Amino acid sequence: MNISIVGAGALGSYFGVRWSKAGANVQFIVREKRAAQLQDNGLKINSMNGDDQIENPVIVTDPTQAAPADIIVVSVKGYHLESVIDTLEKLVDAHTYILPILNGVKHYDVLTNHFGKKKVLGGLANIIATLDDNGHVKHTSKIDEIRFGPLDEGQIEICEQLAEISAAANMTSVYSDKILTDIWYKYMFITAFSGITTVSNMEIGELLVHEETKDIIQQLLHEMRQIAFCEKVDLTVQHLEKAWKTLYSLPASATSSMHQDYRKGLHVELEHLQGAAIELASKHQLDIPHLKTIYGILKAKISL
Structure with a gap:
């Protein structure tokens, strides 16, 4: 599975590393400052559930140069969502789905208005994590759940595929048929x-x-x-x-x-x-x- 992470903060980085180690092709769509940090330091997780790292993460600063993705995970803060819409428009194609793991529900209106209801999956994350001065993830509890599911019948297959790769990752993943x-x-x-x-x-x-x-x-x-x-x-x-x-x-x-x-x-x-x-x-x-x-x-x- 090809996964793009938009918002490589603590949440996006944590799940991106776990998916990568499970065999997914993960690329991080980031700004120049974060790109330089990742290039210098790699990407490491320090976690009660087991440390992990990617020495050379796939980093993309120009979304037009990104490889096609099956799923784009959006893990920015709610107040930054509008600023990444242009990036998402460059990443989304006919075969791509968007998985937001933001807090709240307001972002669903924003995303479905731009990309249509059939493109936006249901998702959320329960995790306590921050980035340290080197840009590595400090995961400070055992909770590391990502939960996702279809909001439209046409999304069932892609959610099942995500569930399969997530089950192989060192994290808690839940495919929910009651995601809303x-x-x-x-x-x-x-x-x-x-x-x-x-x-x-x-x-x-x-x-x-x-x-x-x-x-x-x-x-x-x-x-x-x-x-x-x-x-x-x-x-x-x-x-x-x-x-x-x-x-x-x-x-x-x-x-x-x-x-x-x-x-x-x-x-x-x-x-x-x-x-x-x-x-x-x-x-x-x-x-x-x-x-x-x-x-x-x-x-x-x-x-x-």
């Missing part, structure tokens, strides 16, 4: 988790001690579930229970990637997550006071 529900479950969870940790500037252990903050989390989950219902996605009571089980399973020092980015003074995915949820709620005339409060406070904080 999976995407919305993660959207519900991460919007609540990122919102409460970032607005409070607190880690999850501190937040779960107090009934008042637990109630806010519950209301955020409930409001996201309401939005999902209106979008014809059935998030059940079991999904809420799973979210709470996940929160309590995290180390007390755990926090969201949005909170980490906020602490570092970096751009955060506020519009892609909470902002997009508010837009959907407005479309359906839903009352979502907790989401709006989180969004409003964070909007003010990041503008300072």
Whole structure:
């Protein structure tokens, strides 16, 4: 299988290396700065699940020079998606599918509007990883799941092919026939988790001690579930229970990637997550006071 990675940060690099070692032909579509780093240092994974590396990764800076791909994995942050559309247009051909593993759901409208619904697969990633100063991947937990599935009947074959190569890779891969529900479950969870940790500037252990903050989390989950219902996605009571089980399973020092980015003074995915949820709620005339409060406070904080 031929796989192109657009967005060779921690996520794209991690899964790209794992696929490459499993026998896939992987090329990394990157900008000049990242290309120089990869050429100088290669690409290495330092992981609790086993280290790995590619000494000479296939690097492409001009998308018109890229080899044809069966699947293009898009792993940029939500706020960078528009900036890679031109790159994707140069990469996509009649036989190519796009697999986005971004947070949220807003990017599906962007991608399907540009490339059509038949081209865009459903996907998400659950992994905690960063890049070190050499551009190598630091994977700091055992969680390294990529989950994907068809959003159209015509995508089943390519998803089965991806499942086959992924099964041979040293990572957790899940072919899901309910990928839209999976995407919305993660959207519900991460919007609540990122919102409460970032607005409070607190880690999850501190937040779960107090009934008042637990109630806010519950209301955020409930409001996201309401939005999902209106979008014809059935998030059940079991999904809420799973979210709470996940929160309590995290180390007390755990926090969201949005909170980490906020602490570092970096751009955060506020519009892609909470902002997009508010837009959907407005479309359906839903009352979502907790989401709006989180969004409003964070909007003010990041503008300072």
